Amino acid sequence: MALSESSRNSLIPSFLYSFASQKSSSLDAPNPTTTAFNGAGGSGGLSSSAARSSSFVVAAPSEPSRKIEMYSPAFYAVCTAGGILSCGPTHTAVTPLDLVKCNMQIDPAKYKSISSGFGVLLKEQGVRGFFRGWVPTLLGYSAQGACKYGFYEFFKKYYSDIAGPEYATKYKALIYLAGSASAEVIADIALCPFEAVKVRVQTQPGFARGLSDGLPKFVKSEGTLGLYKGLVPLWGRQIPYTMMKFVSFETIVEMIYKYAIPNPKDQCSKQLQLGVSFAGGYVAGVLCAFVSHPADNLVSFLNNAKGATVGDAVKKLGLWGLPTTGGVAPAAATGLAKA
Template sequence: MDSHRQHSLIPSFLYSSSSSAKTISLSTLLHSEQPSLSPSLTPATGKKSGGGFVIPAPNEPWKKIEMYSPAFYAACTAGGILSCGLTHMTVTPLDLVKCNMQIDPAKYKSISSGFGVLLKEQGARGFFRGWVPTLLGYSAQGACKFGFYEFFKKYYTDLAGPENAAKYKTLIYLAGSASAEVIADIALCPFEAVKVRVQTQPGFARGLSDGLPKFVKAEGALGLYKGIVPLWGRQIPYTMMKFASFETIVEMIYKYSIPVPKDQCSKNLQLGVSFAGGYVAGVFCAIVSHPADNLVSFLNNAKGATVGDAVKKLGVWGLFTRGLPLRIVMIGTLTGAQWGIYDAFKVFVGLPTTGGAAPAAAPAKV
């Protein structure tokens, strides 16, 4: 038998662990009590599928999603929409206070006083100003971020080949996530511009429906993208850190903290690992991307402003620290929840969770 037929389409070398205690032979997998995870057998018939790694959806076992098929990428895209759109909308009050602390620190001096000022001036409804552009913008961004990450990770893995991909797997995570975020920010940028203007200029507009026409009238259609470079400066390092650190943290958790291989862990435990890994990764993300986040808020709030104006007004120290504690709490929680929702959706449709050391296939017979 061709040795290549014995391997899952999942690039196991990308997630391989050096721990021999966690290695499972192919024969063990083929005779395990979890036939849905077998590389080449269909659960219903036990016959070779001929299509590689297929996993039945738990609620509809007759339906299968083949890894790296169009259905796989569609599922990852849908999971990205849910994970990013819903979580960003939920933390709108925190985001609103954070943006105003960045724009007007004299008025919004701290987190607690910032909430107090908003409540006094705008009432409880004011805490969710800009939720529509937030929901739509980050749903579009999440679709591209997660869908294209899975695509580029596989693409760069294939380009590198097994040996180089195993050796430089962190570089593959970084390159894949950066490539995906370039596309994702093009989708996000117009919504982000309107969101910041609505949140930081009371009376400008009620939301997206009236804010978008006003913004275009005042700044022109290209004005929606005047913040694209600082947005890339904020989001690309953020996403590179988000995905590369998550993959590494999750692999380390399975390798050093859990005594059994990932595929023998319960789904609830796997989702817990996803949330924990995502939260820690989110803290790193917030620190790395915060200066650019301050620039995005400043440029979208002040008409005709430049990066030099922002540095002059905020100062270098201000760029790195203004609003940072709140953003660490917000981004840590946000990132943990995103990975939890994303992987929960993947489990729901019958796909494995992201990251972790995969079982090594048995050596090919000579």
């Protein structure tokens, strides 16, 4: 079922369709100025072509001269590229913090806090040790980001078409939740092998230097399917994380504009809009960390020990240890950087 133009516009960012809609409407609608002059029939009136040219809406200097058609191959390509740039480099940048967090989850007796964890790593491995596992991090989360953002837009349209114009507009939040969850399922399949190698490299010194020697060593030890033994816990970590990120971010930003800023969003400066987005992402990052931390512990545990199972993790960490081991603080800090 196809969406009506007005319903579809309510589901997508206005800057992607506003100019095109304005230009189209200005071309199709009668121009009062042209009608008035032509109706007069005077030779001194504006020519038809001149009057028609005056009806065009000219894009502001800050607007791109070419708009990408929604849900076209170019649109999905841009979303995919944006996902790569927004996930790969940001996750790589917080590799030291992620490394400390993983080690706190695996060996909390040795890595007791963020500060002491950095001290232990510095003493044992030097500064270079802080970025151990950065290659599988970069490649894995680039692949995850490409699938997450590209398929999110695909599933958002897919579910909107199924729901129909009325329900798609009425239940936009549910459309976003379903779209983000579906996209994350695919994204984690792309991420899982890299995440498995990353955790093993980061938590077992001497196992491997990085991806090039760590991947074949991991496969030789546990087989190809061993790369995916942490997939279900990874889904348990990333799917709630992504759903919480989209919903909380949108809700927080909406509340800020509604209760804290007197002017509508389109009347605010770009700097203020950026600040509001940063604040929304900051709080969303903390909430995401709380939701995903128990499953994050399972992912680290399963990928660190050969033959480990979820039952082994629960038995060792305990029900209370799952949401607390490794500290929510480093997890939240990591989530903030990634959000």
